[in-house]
Amino acid sequence: MFGPIQRAYTLICNRIRRLLFPFLLRRARRLYPRIQHHVRRLTKSTVAKTAPVYGLFVEAEAMRFVAEHTSIPVPKIYDVWASDDKFGYLVMEYIEGDRLDKKWRSLTHDQKVTVMRTLRGYVDQLHAVQQPGNVGWIGSVSGQACLDLALIDALSGPFASEEEYNDWRISLFSWYANESPKVKHQLDDIRQQMRHDHRIVLTHGDIARNNVLIRVDGDGPGDVSVIALVDWGQTAWRPEYWEARKFYWVAPQNDWFSLGQELLLSGYQKEIEIEERLLLISGPPR
The missing domain is CATH 3.30.200.20 (Phosphorylase Kinase; domain 1)
Incomplete structure (x- = not known):
């Protein structure tokens, strides 16, 4: 202090x-x-x-x-x-370093693996932080409203539970449901499949290459180091699958994506499928 x-x-x-x-x-x-x-x-x-x-x-x-x-x-x-x-x-x-998106293509495969494993360690650290107060709520680090640009371009929440959070998410599509009985049926089906018992963990919310600073000192796998993770504006306590969902939302379809699936954020396939169904209704809701 x-x-x-x-x-x-x-x-x-x-x-x-x-x-x-x-x-x-x-x-x-x-x-x-x-x-x-x-x-x-x-x-x-x-x-x-x-x-x-x-x-x-x-x-x-x-x-x-x-x-x-x-x-x-x-x-x-x-x-x-x-x-x-x-x-x-x-x-x-100011931290002196290179943005990963500018250097990714010049890294060797082993160096890319080193970066991904480092980022996985960061995600594990975030998930290990104890949520303050009564666990299970969704919001900013202090329990206030939070931001996620995959949902709306404004603050939202906080939410007392994942169930309340899921209800709010479905409500973002209410205009489409009101216009189409078919869409309403789809949303009702999606809502029934959405779990509300995930562990609520601290989430960066935007692990993309332009938000990772690295330093490269050679060609060996140990010659690359992550020196900063930046852009914490979408950080919040969210369901444990959310980091993976955001990674899939922003990652280009290349070896960054494939390595991320394998080493960074594997699992949560069912949750990702539900997210894809939501996106098919309207694209990202605004």
Whole structure:
């Protein structure tokens, strides 16, 4: 825990950074290339992320929680604040490394296996974290509303149980059910097949190659290391199959996908089939 002097120092630094932020951002546009469309290097040692404010605070909370409860490498959070009613800024540690999506094709097969096994270890760590309070609820790391872009582009929940969560998910398709008796019958059948007894575990929610930073020092299987897992904005307590469902939703059909099936997120075939049936009704609900 920070002492009072450290807390005061942090508050002063954050206040100064916020005052200087417009200048730092203009300077950064001249000095550094954009990392992703919403992420930009701010200074030599920091990165700034711009996003809807409701998601940024959830992400910052998740990163701090994961850093405290696991050994997964995540950037250190320095500050998060709202710039207006809609958008905000998240300032975090800059970690020097290569995005996995930029390096994947140049890795050897054994190096790809090393990366996947490392990520599997991270997933195992997340799943091993004890859910606070009464277990079984679904929501952010602290039990509040959470974000998942595979469902809706807004916060949802929290949900007291997986059963309540499943009812809500089916409700997202209510327009289609009202328009078509056939679709209503399909949704009723899907709902009956949805389990509500999965273990509820901590889930990253977006394990994709562009969210993995690596360092490569040679051609051997031990010459590649994962140095950070980033983009924790969709992190939440969810049913144990959800990480696999999200991986299948975003993964390209190549060896990243096949290795992921084998080494990262095997199993949950029944749950994936149910998800595919839902997607056939409307595509991802919005």
